[in-house]
Structures are given as C-alpha cells and as structure tokens.
Amino acid sequence: MSSLGLKLGLRIEKTGAPLWVRPLIPALALLGTFILTSGLIVWGKANPLETYYYFLIAPLSSRVSTLEVLVKATPLILAGVAVTFAFAAGYYNIGAEGQLYAGAIVAAWLGVALRGLPGMVVIPLMLAGGFLAGMLWALTPALLKVKLAVDEVVTTLLLNSVMLFIVSALLNGPWRDPISNWPQSPEIAAAAHLPKLIARSRLHVGFLIALLVAFLLWFVLRRTALGLRMRAVGLGREAARFAGVPVERTVLTAALISGGLAGLVGVIEVAGIQFHLIGDLSPGYGYTGIIIATLGGLNAAGVTAAALLFGLIDTGAQTVSRALGVPVYLGEVTQATLLLVTLGMLLLQQYRIRRARS
Numbered sequence: 001m002s003s004l005g006l007k008l009g010l011r012i013e014k015t016g017a018p019l020w021v022r023p024l025i026p027a028l029a030l031l032g033t034f035i036l037t038s039g040l041i042v043w044g045k046a047n048p049l050e051t052y053y054y055f056l057i058a059p060l061s062s063r064v065s066t067l068e069v070l071v072k073a074t075p076l077i078l079a080g081v082a083v084t085f086a087f088a089a090g091y092y093n094i095g096a097e098g099q100l101y102a103g104a105i106v107a108a109w110l111g112v113a114l115r116g117l118p119g120m121v122v123i124p125l126m127l128a129g130g131f132l133a134g135m136l137w138a139l140t141p142a143l144l145k146v147k148l149a150v151d152e153v154v155t156t157l158l159l160n161s162v163m164l165f166i167v168s169a170l171l172n173g174p175w176r177d178p179i180s181n182w183p184q185s186p187e188i189a190a191a192a193h194l195p196k197l198i199a200r201s202r203l204h205v206g207f208l209i210a211l212l213v214a215f216l217l218w219f220v221l222r223r224t225a226l227g228l229r230m231r232a233v234g235l236g237r238e239a240a241r242f243a244g245v246p247v248e249r250t251v252l253t254a255a256l257i258s259g260g261l262a263g264l265v266g267v268i269e270v271a272g273i274q275f276h277l278i279g280d281l282s283p284g285y286g287y288t289g290i291i292i293a294t295l296g297g298l299n300a301a302g303v304t305a306a307a308l309l310f311g312l313i314d315t316g317a318q319t320v321s322r323a324l325g326v327p328v329y330l331g332e333v334t335q336a337t338l339l340l341v342t343l344g345m346l347l348l349q350q351y352r353i354r355r356a357r358s
Contacts, residue, residue, distance in 0.1 A: 025342070025345050026295070026302075026342070028345060029338060029342040030338070032341045032345075033341050034052060037330070037333060037337055040330065040333065041326065041330070044326055044327070044330075046324045047324075050324065051320055051324060051326060054319045054320035054323050054324065055312075055316035055320055055331075056312060056316060058319050058320075058323075059312055059315040059316045060312070064201070065315055065319065067201045067202070067203045068202065068315050069311045069312050069315045070203050070207055070308075071201075071203050071273075072310075072311035072314045072315060073207075073310065073311030073312075074206050074207045074272075075206075075210075075265045075268060075269055075282075076285065076288060076306075076307035076310050076311060077210040077211070077213070077214055077303065077304055077307040077308075078209075078213060078262075078265045078268065079096055079100070079285045079288060079289025079292065079307075080293050080296060080307050081210075081214050081217045081261055081303055082096050082099075082261035082264075082265070083262075083290050083292070083293040084217060084296065084298050084299070084300075085217060085220075085254055085261060086254050086255055086258035087234070087293055087298055088231060088234050088254065089234050089254035090234040090235075090251070091152060091251050091254050091255045091258070092153050092156075093138070093152065093156055093255060093258045093259070093262075094152075094153050094156045094157045094160075094287075095138065095141060095155075095157065095159050095160055095259070095262075096262035096265075096285070096287075096289050096290075097160045097282060097285070097286025098159045098160040098163035099133075099137045099138055099163075099259040099260075099262035099266075099286070100134070100263065100265045100266040100269075100281075100282055100285060101163045101166075101167050101282065102130075102133040102134050102136070102137040102163060102263055102266065103131065103133045103262070103264060103267045104167075104267065104269060104270050104282075105133065105166075105167065106126070106130050106133040106263075106267075107126045107130045107188075107192075107267040107271055108175075108186075108188060108270050108276060108277035110122070110125055110126045110192070111126060111270065111271065112185070112186050112187075112188055112189065114189065114192070119191040119192065119193075119195075123192060123271065126267050126270075126271055127209075129267075130267030131260040131267075132260065133263050134259040134262045134263020134266070135256045135259045135260040137159065137163065137259055137263070138156075138255055138256055138258065138260075138262075139259070140159070141155035141156045141159060141255070142251070142252050142256060142259075143252070145251065145255070146248040146251055146252050147248075152255070160286070164279075167279060168279060170185070170277070171183035171184060171185065171277065171279055175277065183278070183279060184277065184278045185277040185278075186276060187275050187276045188275050192271055193271060193275060194206050194271045194272040202273065204268075204272040204273075205272075206271070209264070210268075213261060213264070214300045214301075214303060214304050215300065217303070218299070218300035218301070221299070221300075226250070226253065229245050229246070230250055232245050233247050233250050233251060233254075262286060262289075265285055265286075266281065269281055269282065269285075291306075291335060291336075291338075291339045292306040292310060294339060294342065294343065295309075295338065295339065317329075317330055317331025317332075317334075318331075
C-alpha cells in the first residue's frame with residue numbers, strides 16, 4: 001500500500017469486482033488501447049480521430065471491405081476456438097500454429113490426390129484429414145503433459161518450429177513447383193475449393209464452418225458432461241480429482257480436440273484462399289488465437305466478437321495506410337496493446353480499493 005493511500009485512508013483488498021464491472025472490461029480495454037496508441041499516431045504526424053475512423057468505420061462503409069473483414073476473421077475465429085478449448089481445461093496449447101500447418105499439409109495432399117472426385121466427397125475428407133492431422137501433431141505434447149508432467153507451453157511452442165522446418169523441406173523438395181520453381185505445392189483440384197458465399201468476393205463457406213465450430217464450443221462447454229469436466233479441471237485440478245473427475249483423460253481429450261480444430265484453420269486457408277500450401281500460409285493465426293481466446297474470456301460469443309474485431313483492425317490497417325500514410329504495422333501494435341490492456345484489467349478486477357475504517 002502506498003503512503004498516499006495510507007494518508008487518504010484507502011486500502012487494497014483482493015476480492016472480486018462487482019458483476020456489473022465485468023461486462024465493461026472489453027469496452028474499457030478498447031478505450032484504453034486507443035488512448036495509448038494515440039501517442040504513436042500523433043508521433044507519426046496523423047490525427048488520432050481520423051486514423052481510428054479509417055481503422056474502425058471506413059472498412060464497414062463498403063461491401064468489398066466489409067466482406068474482407070469477414071474473410072480475415074474466419075481463420076481467427078477457428079484459431080480462437082481451438083485455443084479456448086484447451087485453455088478451458090487448464091491446458092495451455094501454444095502450438096496451434098504448428099497444428100494449423102499439419103492440417104494444411106494434409107489438405108494440400110488430399111486436394112491433389114483426390115482429383116477427379118466430386119467436391120461433396122473431397123471437401124469433407126479434407127476437413128476430416130486436417131482435423132486428424134492437427135490431433136496427431138498435438139498428441140505428443142499432450143501425452144508428455146499427462147504422463148510425465150512436462151510443461152506443455154514449452155513442448156507445443158517448440159513443435160511449431162519443427163513443423164515449419166517440415167513445411168520448408170516439402171516446399172523446397174518434392175512439392176516445389178517444377179514449372180515456376182516457386183516453393184509451393186501443386187494447386188489443389190477445383191472440386192476441392194470451398195464454395196463462395198457471395199459471387200466476386202473472397203468470402204467462402206469456411207466462414208459458416210467457423211461460426212458452426214464456435215457454436216459447438218458453446219454447446220460442449222455449457223451443455224455437456226465433457227464441458228463440465230473441462231471447466232472443473234480448468235478451475236482446479238486437485239479439486240476436480242477429489243470430486244472424481246478423470247483429470248488426465250479430460251486434459252488429453254481437450255488437447256487433442258484443440259489440435260484438431262487448429263488443423264481446420266490450415267484446411268480452410270488452403271481450400272478457401274490459397275489453393276496450395278505455401279510457407280507464409282499463416283501470418284501467425286495460431287499465436288493470434290491466444291490473444292483472441294484471452295480477449296474473448298474463453299467463451300464462444302466473446303471469441304467470435306474478438307475475431308471480428310481483429311479482422312476489422314487488419315482490414316482497417318491497410319485502409320489507414322493508404323489514406324493517411326500511417327505504417328500498416330500499426331494494426332499489429334494495436335492488437336498487442338489491446339491484449340496487454342485487457343490482461344491488466346482482468347488482473348485488476350480481482351482487487352478493490354476500499355476506505356479503511358478506523
């Protein structure tokens with residue numbers, strides 16, 4: 001307690017914030033982020049209000065840019081759901097990036113190997129194969145966690161680098177384009193392309209898949225026995241074990257499903273946007289999913305809203321760069337600042353300032 005607080009008769013108590021404060025945290029975090037980043041905007045010789053107009057309003061003023069927000073939000077929703085599923089059970093999966101590429105590899109392979117089959121057969125097989133690939137890549141760190149108590153943060157993070165080396169070996173080896181000599185896999189069959197939701201746009205059916213997966217996250221966590229066990233384990237493993245919850249099996253299940261959902265991100269990017277595997281398939285969706293899960297409060301509605309916000313910021317960063325000459329990476333700075341401010345507010349909501357009684 002500071003001397004100023006003592007003089008004013010104030011004290012800090014560790015207790016939960018009032019319930020009415022918690023819904024305000026996202027709005028307060030946004031306001032705090034905009035205030036903090038305004039200094040950088042002024043330093044860049046731009047008007048903060050005008051900048052944030054182009055950031056948050058201008059992208060929604062036209063059909064093309066609005067659809068682009070949804071396109072950018074699609075992989076972010078899936079990545080956020082994947083991370084949330086693991087975090088809800090107290091398993092800190094930092095390996096969604098590697099699991100994403102595992103799904104992308106299988107999708108790129110099946111999209112070529114199944115050439116000639118109709119889309120109604122190829123696309124479900126690609127989705128199932130990508131989900132299975134993500135699960136398999138998540139299996140080793142999950143087993144190390146439940147069997148040997150090895151920290152999953154370290155193992156999942158290191159496996160991301162391993163997967164990137166595997167992708168590089170494929171693209172610079174057997175999958176290198178023989179015509180252009182460009183490091184990318186052969187293009188998948190036309191039947192393997194995800195159908196477009198709106199003509200002459202990049203918005204594809206993957207957006208609906210992402211919303212469906214977010215709904216399933218809500219349903220599993222709130223309406224099933226597995227979700228109850230996951231939440232119990234996430235709140236306290238020893239207490240859950242004392243209550244008869246199979247902790248190790250629950251953690252393993254959550255970790256594998258999380259990996260499978262991350263694998264779907266890779267499938268949708270290959271089948272909906274790129275149509276082949278490239279080294280830069282993901283600009284860090286797996287890591288951004290951690291931010292989105294945290295901002296979303298580990299629930300489906302929050303994750304979806306956070307992903308849409310990040311899609312808006314990504315689209316707006318390009319708009320403001322063209323309109324005002326502000327560096328495009330201001331969007332990444334805004335996202336990082338938003339995470340830090342939100343984490344700070346989540347920490348502070350555990351405390352209250354009270355007037356000390358004499």
